Amino acid sequence: MGAGQSETARAGGGRPGEGADRPALPVLQLVGVSKRFDDFTAVDDISLDIREGEFLTIVGPSGSGKTTLLRMLAGLEQPSEGNITLRGTLINDLPARRRPTCLVFQSLALFPHMTVGRNIEFPLKAKGVSAAERKARALELLRMVRLPEAYYGKNVMTCSGGERQRVALARAFAYDPDVLFFDEPLSALDYKLKKLLEKELKDLHKETGKTFVYITHSLEEAMVMSDRIGVMRAGKLVQVGSPDAIYGQPQNRFVAEFVGEVNVIGVTLSNGAWLSQETAEPVRLVLPQTMAGAERAAVVIRPEYMKFLAAPGDADNVVSGRVYNEYSLGSRIQYQVRAGERVFLIEMSRSQIRPGTGDGEVLIGWNAEDAIVVEA
Amino acid sequence: MGAGQSETARAGGGRPGEGADRPALPVLQLVGVSKRFDDFTAVDDISLDIREGEFLTIVGPSGSGKTTLLRMLAGLEQPSEGNITLRGTLINDLPARRRPTCLVFQSLALFPHMTVGRNIEFPLKAKGVSAAERKARALELLRMVRLPEAYYGKNVMTCSGGERQRVALARAFAYDPDVLFFDEPLSALDYKLKKLLEKELKDLHKETGKTFVYITHSLEEAMVMSDRIGVMRAGKLVQVGSPDAIYGQPQNRFVAEFVGEVNVIGVTLSNGAWLSQETAEPVRLVLPQTMAGAERAAVVIRPEYMKFLAAPGDADNVVSGRVYNEYSLGSRIQYQVRAGERVFLIEMSRSQIRPGTGDGEVLIGWNAEDAIVVEA
Amino acid sequence: MSDATLGTSSTVREKQGKERQGRSALRHLSLPAGARCASPILLFMALGFLAPLLTVIGFAFAEPRSFAVFESFTLRNFAEIFNPADTVWMSFAWSLALALLTVAALLLICYPIAYGLVRVFGRWSSLVSIAFVFPLFISENVRLYGWTLFFINHGVLDGLLAGIGLSGPNVLFTPEITLFGMIYTYLPFMLFPMTLGLSMVPGDLIEAARDFGAGRLMIWREIELPLAMPGILIGALLTFVLAAGAVAEAKILGGQSVIMISHDIENAFTYSQNWPRGAALAVLLMIVIGGLSMAVMARLDLDRILGRR
Amino acid sequence: AREKELNILCWEGYNSAQVLDPFREKEGATVKAESLTNDPTMINRLRSGESKVWDLINVNNPWARKIMYPEKLIKPLPKDEFMPYFDKMLEQFHPPYKWAMSDDGSELLGMTQRFGPYSYVVNTDKISRKTAEETGWDLFNDESLAGKYGILESDDWNVFNIFLVAGLDPFKEHSPEEMKAFEDTALKVFKGAKLIGDIATMNQALISGEIDLHMTGGTYSVSPARADGFPEMRAITPLKGPMNGKGGVSWIEVTSTVNNPELSPLAPEFLKYVQDPEVAHTVAFAEGTFNPVAQMGNKACFDLFTKDELDAIQWDSLEEEMARSVEYDIVPDYEKALDLMNNAKRQRS
Amino acid sequence: MDRSRPRRSHLMIWIWTIFVAVAIYLPVACGALAGLSKGRYFLFPIRAYSFEWWQKTLDSLEIQRIVQTSILIALIVTVVSLVLGFFGALAFARFDWRGRRLYQKLLLLPIFFPQPVLGLALLLWFNTLGIQPSWHTAIVAHLVWIVPVVTLVIAIQVYGFDPAMEEAAADLGAGRWMILRDVTLPILWPGIWSGALFAFLLSWGNFPLSLYTAGADSTIPKWLYSKMVAGYTPMVPALGTMSTLAAATLLLAGGAIAGFVKARRAR
Numbered sequence A, B: 001m002g003a004g005q006s007e008t009a010r011a012g013g014g015r016p017g018e019g020a021d022r023p024a025l026p027v028l029q030l031v032g033v034s035k036r037f038d039d040f041t042a043v044d045d046i047s048l049d050i051r052e053g054e055f056l057t058i059v060g061p062s063g064s065g066k067t068t069l070l071r072m073l074a075g076l077e078q079p080s081e082g083n084i085t086l087r088g089t090l091i092n093d094l095p096a097r098r099r100p101t102c103l104v105f106q107s108l109a110l111f112p113h114m115t116v117g118r119n120i121e122f123p124l125k126a127k128g129v130s131a132a133e134r135k136a137r138a139l140e141l142l143r144m145v146r147l148p149e150a151y152y153g154k155n156v157m158t159c160s161g162g163e164r165q166r167v168a169l170a171r172a173f174a175y176d177p178d179v180l181f182f183d184e185p186l187s188a189l190d191y192k193l194k195k196l197l198e199k200e201l202k203d204l205h206k207e208t209g210k211t212f213v214y215i216t217h218s219l220e221e222a223m224v225m226s227d228r229i230g231v232m233r234a235g236k237l238v239q240v241g242s243p244d245a246i247y248g249q250p251q252n253r254f255v256a257e258f259v260g261e262v263n264v265i266g267v268t269l270s271n272g273a274w275l276s277q278e279t280a281e282p283v284r285l286v287l288p289q290t291m292a293g294a295e296r297a298a299v300v301i302r303p304e305y306m307k308f309l310a311a312p313g314d315a316d317n318v319v320s321g322r323v324y325n326e327y328s329l330g331s332r333i334q335y336q337v338r339a340g341e342r343v344f345l346i347e348m349s350r351s352q353i354r355p356g357t358g359d360g361e362v363l364i365g366w367n368a369e370d371a372i373v374v375e376a
Numbered sequence C: 001m002s003d004a005t006l007g008t009s010s011t012v013r014e015k016q017g018k019e020r021q022g023r024s025a026l027r028h029l030s031l032p033a034g035a036r037c038a039s040p041i042l043l044f045m046a047l048g049f050l051a052p053l054l055t056v057i058g059f060a061f062a063e064p065r066s067f068a069v070f071e072s073f074t075l076r077n078f079a080e081i082f083n084p085a086d087t088v089w090m091s092f093a094w095s096l097a098l099a100l101l102t103v104a105a106l107l108l109i110c111y112p113i114a115y116g117l118v119r120v121f122g123r124w125s126s127l128v129s130i131a132f133v134f135p136l137f138i139s140e141n142v143r144l145y146g147w148t149l150f151f152i153n154h155g156v157l158d159g160l161l162a163g164i165g166l167s168g169p170n171v172l173f174t175p176e177i178t179l180f181g182m183i184y185t186y187l188p189f190m191l192f193p194m195t196l197g198l199s200m201v202p203g204d205l206i207e208a209a210r211d212f213g214a215g216r217l218m219i220w221r222e223i224e225l226p227l228a229m230p231g232i233l234i235g236a237l238l239t240f241v242l243a244a245g246a247v248a249e250a251k252i253l254g255g256q257s258v259i260m261i262s263h264d265i266e267n268a269f270t271y272s273q274n275w276p277r278g279a280a281l282a283v284l285l286m287i288v289i290g291g292l293s294m295a296v297m298a299r300l301d302l303d304r305i306l307g308r309r
Numbered sequence D: 001a002r003e004k005e006l007n008i009l010c011w012e013g014y015n016s017a018q019v020l021d022p023f024r025e026k027e028g029a030t031v032k033a034e035s036l037t038n039d040p041t042m043i044n045r046l047r048s049g050e051s052k053v054w055d056l057i058n059v060n061n062p063w064a065r066k067i068m069y070p071e072k073l074i075k076p077l078p079k080d081e082f083m084p085y086f087d088k089m090l091e092q093f094h095p096p097y098k099w100a101m102s103d104d105g106s107e108l109l110g111m112t113q114r115f116g117p118y119s120y121v122v123n124t125d126k127i128s129r130k131t132a133e134e135t136g137w138d139l140f141n142d143e144s145l146a147g148k149y150g151i152l153e154s155d156d157w158n159v160f161n162i163f164l165v166a167g168l169d170p171f172k173e174h175s176p177e178e179m180k181a182f183e184d185t186a187l188k189v190f191k192g193a194k195l196i197g198d199i200a201t202m203n204q205a206l207i208s209g210e211i212d213l214h215m216t217g218g219t220y221s222v223s224p225a226r227a228d229g230f231p232e233m234r235a236i237t238p239l240k241g242p243m244n245g246k247g248g249v250s251w252i253e254v255t256s257t258v259n260n261p262e263l264s265p266l267a268p269e270f271l272k273y274v275q276d277p278e279v280a281h282t283v284a285f286a287e288g289t290f291n292p293v294a295q296m297g298n299k300a301c302f303d304l305f306t307k308d309e310l311d312a313i314q315w316d317s318l319e320e321e322m323a324r325s326v327e328y329d330i331v332p333d334y335e336k337a338l339d340l341m342n343n344a345k346r347q348r349s
Numbered sequence E: 001m002d003r004s005r006p007r008r009s010h011l012m013i014w015i016w017t018i019f020v021a022v023a024i025y026l027p028v029a030c031g032a033l034a035g036l037s038k039g040r041y042f043l044f045p046i047r048a049y050s051f052e053w054w055q056k057t058l059d060s061l062e063i064q065r066i067v068q069t070s071i072l073i074a075l076i077v078t079v080v081s082l083v084l085g086f087f088g089a090l091a092f093a094r095f096d097w098r099g100r101r102l103y104q105k106l107l108l109l110p111i112f113f114p115q116p117v118l119g120l121a122l123l124l125w126f127n128t129l130g131i132q133p134s135w136h137t138a139i140v141a142h143l144v145w146i147v148p149v150v151t152l153v154i155a156i157q158v159y160g161f162d163p164a165m166e167e168a169a170a171d172l173g174a175g176r177w178m179i180l181r182d183v184t185l186p187i188l189w190p191g192i193w194s195g196a197l198f199a200f201l202l203s204w205g206n207f208p209l210s211l212y213t214a215g216a217d218s219t220i221p222k223w224l225y226s227k228m229v230a231g232y233t234p235m236v237p238a239l240g241t242m243s244t245l246a247a248a249t250l251l252l253a254g255g256a257i258a259g260f261v262k263a264r265r266a267r
């Protein structure tokens, strides 16, 4: 995949416990960790190695247990079951303040009675850094998060949502821990600032070599920044791997649907051929591989691999339909093509020209190797 | 631009006061509205027509005054100057509860002492709807925002961030106003849910014909959902127009940079030719148009219009460089190409194949008609 | 200031302040919401407090041992009080000293309990706080007398100790037991505001501070204490004021080993039949207590501490 | 309008349920009684405007004749209705009884009932009655008793007693030297006191052995302790003293009708009601303090007293003790003396 | 989290709290013993027990009326001071208005005023106005002192109140009354509840103000005081014990009912 491959591949496509090929000890290791609140299981039997220096992002639906997982890692919550080790030492019971980790809260948890400056200086004060040094460092951090130095003396409760988020970020960096946890730190920022701070975070990650564990709801953020992405669902870790692996080889339909838009077609095996069940009459599909033993499966085709065809022979699988919606996504355009009951999504770069035939009947399709077959 | 054109063009490329060609009265009209806090001007002389039934999105950097603008429209803040009219009636002093509008707060402002159900029923209760009817409606709204019906009796403070946001949304819909204001309502949701609710909101907008005014930091959200987008900066409304107009004809560099990633090249006019000032020696560029009277300008090329070239003649403007970074953005891949001191961004669909030459020297370029010239 | 001017001047100012009243949902009547909410109380206080207050001040400047309020004006009452031969300053000193000690002791005694009520006792907490409320239903005289019965010779303590061949300590009728009685009486007035204050410290802030490596002391000093300060402060002020006006403890437990200022005021109005002197003492007491309290309140601005979230 | 209500300002006893409840039932009336523990406060309550509230006021002997009547705070009783009651009282109260009459002897100002000697109380197990009576007020000059006595909180009475300890007659005017002696005595006596407190505290302290004697006290204060089974506690009237040779002070309560513009018609009814032998006995043994009553001159009343009750009020020595006492009167130097005494009190600490 | 240390310190907190609570109840228990002893004067161990004083207390018409008066005064004071104090607290801590700083200071003044003098001053004032002192005037006197206290107590809670709650409610069409009833009041409920408790207790237990301003009407503290200084009998501690028991029963029953209603509503 070109020059970037080495970059994104750095962390490899990991799966829990699969890090044996890497010599370094995981900085944090979870083995069979669960967390129950009364009879509700928020985190369910998770095993995961967090590697020294990696940028690990956790994504998952709301309520899937991401925050709870992070809180256990930070020492703010104790696992109901399982073990957490830090470089080989069991730390289930180590208090948050003794862990070389730091959490940027989803709620930010800024100290309302302190100025921006004193908020940022708080961890330094806890370490006993001198006042002058603290202030110098705080001003430096303010610059880093793109806040004016004059904010040093500002009442933190008069800052806007985004400003507050940046203060929280600066405060975490002031603590300077080995492992940083972020709970949606950029969610309230505008696009441009988010891009800037994403880059800043990424650079800081590279420069410092620290381990970052990151929760986000922004797929783009996860894709751009992470060495590995972990996908959670209902307290379980469903898949962990490099962004490419997660995007390109999702383990199941949930992951596929979660990390971007997809066209999914349910198929059944019939006389050695895959038949689509979702068209009026079964259509035979050309697929990249067969699934051993499975009778049913799902075919996933990302919208960018769907093509408008000039002729029926231009792709392995062909569908005919009618464009009924077109959205601009900024750099891309998304088409919704209705074929019978189904709607297919096709995404094209804004710079590409659609080889379609106006508003009439169009042919769309995809090649066998661009589809992914996953568990139904 | 094919079938979708009619869709996105529906609202036209509007500018404040430009709506004269449309017969309908604006539902809300701002004339010279400002808001000062002590000596700080949060909203600065904004004039804007909000059209009946449109979906207007406000974007802008953090602290640019978006929330304050919405609060004035909702009646929670009074303008320091200027007038707000509702279908022709001056409403500067009309209290929030008398306005046919409703705001989904950035902080959500859920009632912590009520269950999810009672939160949602609150506006219905204010209207005097009977208990049975309220409950039926609340359950319906829960389904709409994809929360289980069992949440009806759940303590709202035990819901996760995303769950809470959905409750706030449901509550606003329960009020059923003419105009709905949203202050980043989806920011805490995961990608998939966000997509779902975006679609839901969009459908609701279409079905109900209500006017939506929406603040978001997600460019994609703004592009997909809006009839028009307004860009704010430091209290001022910099540009208002259709997503395509904002994206494709940004009025200045700020807007261009704000609504997506860009390559920007500063240029000067010299002997009737545009010269780039950012390369070692000035390079002559082929541009779509000249700017009357301007000596200096900025050239904006969106990454998706930059191309890898097989030969120097393949584009009007050609640069040679070296790929040094490659990110997957999900459906797209972004390349960073270093040419001397400068870095160019090129974005391609994941399905396209890069016609480059491995890690060595590459040629990149763009055609004159794909660049935009804006104020410097 | 007369009650009439109080009423109008604040009304005028409030009207001027109207423009800044933005954030209220109740703002659309003629007066700003704040002034409207304050007006019943202000009216009541003007009638119920200011007027009697003026009467007392009037008495303070009346001829000693007369009832000629507003008919005579003299500084003699104050002159007598400040005469070095008059030992009434000792009563002031004792009252204020014991009140300060009471506040200090209660801060220490109540903090762990308030902390427990907010963060440790969980579902037991309402039961525990109710346990601290019940005794308040008995008049303080009776409860204090209960301590006399406990500590006195052949009382409960002595009687119990006699069972093991010991005898009770001689603690009654001393300044120390007076202090003890004050601490005992005013404990709830410190405990409940303090608990309310502590309960307003958000848990995630403490977690965040802990996560940043702050030790218990630092969390306490930098987060918990400042955020709980309004409650603590109000508790401290309340107990200080009540204790400075206390008299029953010195009478019932202390055997009047010290004379409290309220006792002197009471005497002036009873045995001495010298109302002007009593009024003058009262005015002085009010100035001293009010001044001290205002100084504290001014230095620790409630609004700022709380950030008005 | 006030047919069915009656408000009484009084020393304790009259406000007890035993006395009031039968009257309430009999008249179907609302009777409120407030008891205070010193005369000046009660007088001031009337002065400050409460004469519109109260119907009856019950204070010690000199106030009606010397203060309240001249100040028009009370009004006279109809003589024809009330004078006959005095005939049945103990001999010393036979009409015209000085403290019940106006200065000029023309008006009847109130009815007498409870009375008694009032000097000091000792635990005769610690200090014999004989020693106590013979030593007299010098007991409180005895350094060896410092820390072993209490002082009843009854400041008007304490003023008399400090004068007496200083060897001075309180009911005269005093020279500066005498006042100096008063001051020094006050300082010493208050410094030496173990505690100052109310009657309950004094009796409790006597019984517990915290103190051996206390100043200011008499049958009035010690009788409940005696009735409770501690006959060794005894009110003492010294054999001699600086008041024309007498050393004790006694008091007599006088109940008068307040000069209330809307006086309740129940006021005279109540005054008659308490003259009834049964009720008079109840008044004598009303909850709290037990006292002799003037109505004991009536055999029907006297016969109601049991031996234990007579023991409690020291009936055996009542006559001689009253004879050794002068009657409570207004103290000319009261204000100055009280200030000195209050100063002395503060310097206890 | 460091398990052992918090556990240990939590244990210390429990122990300390229980210790203080026991101390709080010690004199109450001593009083209860005194009320059950046959003798007027207390010697421990008790020589003879008797219910005589309890019986007398229960039989007394006097005490019945005094208890009724005390309850009535305390209830009225509680209700009125809650209403005044609630709005007062909003003005104190919730709204930004010009006179606020001054108002905050003025409101504290009555608290700094010695109560015996306040009572006397009020008595003088009532006389000037030609109002006869009675339990009605005692209510006014109690209010002068208790309203500021209640206001302060509620204000503590109001400081933590997020105005966005009211804004959201108004925006959703709620009128002022509904905002008050459904949003502001419930959120401020803990503060109001403490305010009510304070108001009731301060009124119930108040002696100096009642002494001067209740005229011929008596309250429990007034009665107890007069009995204590002259005429002490074990009816004094007996009445004390009874009021605690009654209050305990009331509060526990109230709590149980509230809990029951809450549990039912949650279903």
Ligand SMILES: Nc1ncnc2c1ncn2[C@@H]1O[C@H](COP(=O)(O)OP(=O)(O)OP(=O)(O)O)[C@@H](O)[C@H]1O
Binding pocket: A037, A040, A041, A042, A060, A061, A062, A063, A064, A065, A066, A067, A068, A069, A106, B158, B159, B160, B161, B162, B163, B188
């Ligand atoms: N203290 C608690 N008591 C009870 N339930 C809890 C508690 N904390 C979390 N939960 C529940 O556990 C589940 C997981 O919560 P968590 O906050 O970890 O979700 P999340 O993945 O971070 O969600 P979001 O993306 O919305 O922030 C949720 O259903 C939540 O309601």
Ligand SMILES: Nc1ncnc2c1ncn2[C@@H]1O[C@H](COP(=O)(O)OP(=O)(O)OP(=O)(O)O)[C@@H](O)[C@H]1O
Binding pocket: A158, A159, A160, A161, A162, A163, A188, A190, B037, B040, B042, B060, B061, B062, B063, B064, B065, B066, B067, B068, B069, B106
């Ligand atoms: N009540 C207030 N008093 C003083 N300054 C205020 C107040 N409300 C807002 N501001 C200031 O006004 C500016 C605009 O605030 P606003 O909340 O409208 O920004 P925003 O565009 O919504 O930002 P964000 O995207 O971060 O939410 C900010 O700089 C903020 O600090």
Ligand SMILES: NCCCCNCCCN
Binding pocket: D011, D037, D059, D060, D118, D153, D154, D157, D220, D251, D252, D253, E230
């Ligand atoms: N506190 C009691 C001192 C006064 C004694 N006199 C009692 C007489 C009752 N009329």
Ligand SMILES: [Mg+2]
Binding pocket: A066, A067, A068, A106, A183, B160, B161
């Ligand atoms: Mg979360």
Ligand SMILES: [Mg+2]
Binding pocket: A160, A161, B066, B067, B068, B106, B183
């Ligand atoms: Mg905002």
